[in-house]
Every structure is written in structure tokens, then in C-alpha cells.
Amino acid sequence: xxxxxxxxxxxxxxxxxxxxxxxxxxxxxxxxxxxxxxxxxxxxxxxxxxxxxxxxxxxxxxxxxxxxxxxxxxxxxxxxxxxxxxxxxxxxxxxxxxxxxxxxxxxxxxxxxxxxxxxxxxxxxxxxxxxxxxxxxxxxxxxxxxxxxxxxxxxxxxxxxxxxxxxxxxxxxxxxxxxxxxxxxxxxxxxxxxxxxxxxxxxxxxxxxxxxxxxxxxxxxxxxxxxxxxxxxxxxxxxxxxxxxxxxxxxxxxxxxxxxxxxxxxxxxxxxxxx
Numbered sequence: 500x501x502x503x504x505x506x507x508x509x510x511x512x513x514x515x516x517x518x519x520x521x522x523x524x525x526x527x528x529x530x531x532x533x534x535x536x537x538x539x540x541x542x543x544x545x546x547x548x549x550x551x552x553x554x555x556x557x558x559x560x561x562x563x564x565x566x567x568x569x570x571x572x573x574x575x576x577x578x579x580x581x582x583x584x585x586x587x588x589x590x591x592x593x594x595x596x597x598x599x600x601x602x603x604x605x606x607x608x609x610x611x612x613x614x615x616x617x618x619x620x621x622x623x624x625x626x627x628x629x630x631x632x633x634x635x636x637x638x639x640x641x642x643x644x645x646x647x648x649x650x651x652x653x654x655x656x657x658x659x660x661x662x663x664x665x666x667x668x669x670x671x672x673x674x675x676x677x678x679x680x681x682x683x684x685x686x687x688x689x690x691x692x693x694x695x696x697x698x699x700x701x702x703x704x705x706x707x708x709x710x711x712x713x714x715x716x717x718x719x720x721x722x723x724x725x726x727x728x729x730x731x732x733x734x735x736x737x738x739x740x741x742x743x744x745x746x747x748x749x750x751x752x753x754x755x756x757x758x759x760x761x762x763x764x765x766x767x768x769x770x771x772x773x774x
Contacts (some may be wrong), residue, residue, distance in 0.1 A: 517730035538697060
């Protein structure tokens with residue numbers, strides 16, 4: 500595979516995409532797990548499907564349509580949640596269903612044969628284009644620069660948002676920013692594991708990291724490293740035994756979480772008490 504890596508551009512793109520997606524999912528996944536925003540992330544991810552269909556309908560890159568719909572849904576969910584008493588799960592479910600319905604509708608409006616949506620639903624890291632890489636680089640850069648600039652404020656918000664508000668932190672604006680960053684991370688991950696499988700790659704690495712440490716910085720860094728390991732392992736399995744890359748990456752990720760959890764549980768169960 501290493502020899503082929505320098506021979507085929509699609510494998511080079513796949514490796515770069517694996518690195519970029521691991522950075523995004525490590526940073527944003529840590530925030531999602533710490534702040535319990537898994538359902539919200541799923542809602543934004545599925546809303547992005549409407550953007551994919553919209554992109555195909557207009558004849559623009561679908562990933563740009565997904566970016567627009569993801570950011571719009573992040574802002575919409577935050578605004579409606581803060582201005583109304585609607586239960587957040589209900590609101591997320593509505594956006595979730597609306598995005599999928601719009602995607603199907605836009606594709607139905609297209610003349611001729613409908614495009615293959617499989618790579619956007621389930622991911623295809625071997626089909627990442629040079630344009631996709633550029634978009635992923637831009638999204639990663641935005642995420643990294645923003646998180647670095649507000650790291651201490653972010654830690655305070657994740658620990659206790661009400662206490663952060665009393666300290667004078669604009670938690671409303673910060674929440675908008677974070678939800679938009681989640682949308683950007685989802686765009687980075689769409690072509691790697693797909694809309695349907697995104698949540699696993701966002702949540703499993705930080706969940707595994709939290710089994711061994713509660714230090715925010717260590718969780719963030721180890722989540723990025725784990726994301727790379729899972730992505731490269733899944734990519735290798737996909738290439739060697741010819742199976743879908745998105746499913747391969749997620750299977751490796753989730754199985755590792757289950758195995759790690761089981762080993763730690765057994766270790767705690769049979770650990771001898773101190774003398």
C-alpha cells in the first residue's frame with residue numbers, strides 16, 4: 500500500500516482527508532462529548548443532506564451546498580431554541596427530518612437520472628477530490644484558529660455555562676460559534692464517513708480518551724491521534740479487502756470503543772484491593 504500511495508492520487512487524497520478529518524473530529528468531538536451535543540450534531544449532519552441535494556440541483560459542488568445548509572441549521576437551531584420553549588430534541592428531530600426530505604426533493608427535481616448519493620450518505624474516502632481537500636483544509640484552519648483563540652473561555656463554558664455567564668462571558672454568542680464549528684466539522688467528515696455515520700467518528704475517539712483521563716487538553720490531543728489511527732486502519736482494510744471505506748472506518752472505531760470499554764470494566768472488576 501505504501502508503494503501505491505505514491506502512485507495513485509486518490510490514495511494520496513484519502514490519506515490527507517484522513518488526517519484533516521481526524522483533526523476536526525478530535526477537536527469538535529471532544530466538545531460534543533463534554534457538552535452532550537450528540538443529538539444536535541446528528542441533526543445538523545442530516546440537515547446537510549438537503550444541501551447536498553441542493554448543490555446537485557444548482558450544478559455547484561454538493562459539499563458547498565452541505566456547508567450552507569449545515570451552518571444555516573446550526574444558526575436556526577440555536578436561535579429557535581433560545582427564543583422559544585420548544586424541546587431541543589423535538590427541534591433537532593424536525594431539522595433532521597427536514598434536511599433529509601429536502602435532499603430527496605431536490606434530487607427528484609433534477610432532470611434525467613438522479614446522481615449517486617451513496618458517498619455522501621455512507622462516505623467514500625477513496626473518492627475525495629482535490630476540491631474537497633481544499634474545503635477541508637479551510638474548515639480545519641477555521642476550527643483550529645477559533646479554538647486556540649478562546650481555549651480558556653471554552654473550558655469555562657464546557658465546565659459550567661451558567662457560572663461562565665456570571666463571569667461576563669457572552670455564552671449566547673459562544674454557543675452560536677460552537678454550533679457553527681460543529682457544522683464545519685460535519686462538512687469535513689461528510690466525504691470520509693458519510694452523513695449517516697458521522698456521529699460515531701465524532702464521539703467514539705473522545706469517549707475512549709475519557710476512559711483514561713479527564714484532562715481536556717489530553718482528551719483533545721488523544722482524540723485526534725485515535726481518529727487518525729481509526730481512519731488509517733479503516734482505509735487500509737477498505738483498500739486491502741475491497742469494502743466500503745466509510746463503513747470500514749466506523750467499524751474499526753466502534754469495535755475499538757466496545758473492546759476498550761470491556762477491558763477496562765473487567766480490569767476494574769477483578770482489580771485487587773490495596774493491602
